[in-house]
Amino acid sequence: MDTQKQKELMISWLKDACAMEKKLEETLETYAKGAEDYPQLQEKLKEHISVTKNQQERLEARLEALGESVSAMRMETEKIMGKMAGAGTSIGFGEDSVVKNSVLAFSAEYMEIGSYTAIATVAKAIDDQETVELVNEIITEEQAMADWAESHLAELVKEFLQKEE
Secondary structure (H helix, E strand, C coil), X not given: CCHHHHHHXXXXXXXXXXXXXXXXXXXXXXXXXXXXXXXXXXXXXXHHHHHHHHHHHHHHHHHHHCCCCHHHHHHHHHHHHHHHHCCCCCCCCCCCHHHHHHHHHHHHHHHHHHHHHHXXXXXXXXXXXXXXXXXXXXXXXXXXXXXXXXXXXXXXXHHHHHHCC
């Protein structure tokens, strides 16, 4: 694939990443509201919502630096988000929703890491160091959340089981 096509692909993936972060922000807000009986989880979700918003802003700034119109991108994001809305970003409405939603949030972190790894690979191939640095920063942030989720999931399940006795 020639360099121009690789750049176009990277830009497309960056736009997808913006849409993904926007949808995940909304999903995390829903999860945080449902975690009121789990203050440590709720606090971490709120913290990650802030990180997610910051990631969106940085991705938008990078796209603008690459000559992309963010306002046009936002319209496209709305279309993508509409398609994603039916994909079931929250599976828990029952008594165990806090556990199910935590599992989904945990898995979403790895989906994000995979997406950003793909973007970094293309950015390296076309020698776009600014994009490489940005997505590597985001990967580090997502990995930190994944690590936190992994180290706290068993504790959350135990807490849930005790509350349900």
